[in-house]
Amino acid sequence: MISADQALVKKMNKKLVLREIIHTSPVSRAKLSEVTGLNKTTVSSQVADLLDDNLIFEIGQGLSSGGRRPVMLVFNKNAGFTIGIDLGVDYLTIVLTDLEGTIVSESHQKIDSTLPCDLQKLMITLLEKQISVIPDSRYGLIGICLGVPGLVNNDQELTFTPNSNWSEIPFKQILEQTFQVPVFVENEANTGAYGEKEYGAAKHFKNIVYVSINAGIGTGVIQNNELLKGKNGLFGEMGHTVIDFNGPRCTCGNRGCWELYASEKALHQSLMSNNQTVMWQDILHRAKQNDPQVLQALDTFGFYLGIGLKNIINTFDPEVIILRNRIIEAFPQVLNSIRHTLVPNHTHAPDVNILLVSALKHNATALGAAAIMIKHFIDGVTA
């Protein structure tokens, strides 16, 4: 009979071996033993379990350092599939991925944020479409994770959405009942941060702040590879840090929040004339044509972004800050204005190389949501 302690150690070993195969495959049993520090018998027994679970498979033979050529082990990325959702204020992005986050199918849809009822129906229809193309596999659809622009508490309830009515919808319950799979709900910037860490610009860093600049500003913080959430899911909610206590009133109730000055909405408002809304594509087009009014507005946008990013650097001391914004991605000159604000003539000025632009771009939140679901799945099958 094995004790509870032994059972726990066995599970931890299984997870360790699987994680190593995921990150370094193809890999031999001998190499696994070397890098995990587990003895060869333990590795062999865990590998046999994982082969039974269809989570890994054996391929040809690797390079030998003398003697018999070892059989190599590979993660079975097609053992199951997941769906990551990015629910924006006016769009819905859905990606179907394998267990390595490779997109198998995706859909992008414009939506009307004033109609929560229609959104539910539309989301279910689009999900059914994606689910219908999932290839045959051992685990099928492992679950769904949804990234939303708002506050998500530790019970995964959406408690506050400043720019939409989405908090009226109990997404977790609806999707779990409809599709009978595990469903996770997470703040969009947290999923984006996780996505960039797993598959994007922050792959090689442990301490990351991800800043998504849309209608508002979302921030996701990863420290020592862990996504930080706080007691109420408020952790690192930097968009609502006050940069001017005499400033205009924000939807959160405070005055002069950072996102009132440095969000894309603020940039659009600064360029509005005669109450005519400006499209982001127009801003980009005019910027590329050196339109002085747009260049000035972008310089101010960069200045205000820099002000908040300074607060972020002084609060979290990250290795990198990933910026997710469609205008900055297409017109990186905005980074110069940000850097100019970040680096005054001071010996303690941060390294400007700390700023990176999102590598996953418009799919960052959806891919990060998929990555979070995959992590839950891996934790579950090795539990």
Ligand SMILES: [Zn+2]
């Ligand atoms: Zn606010």
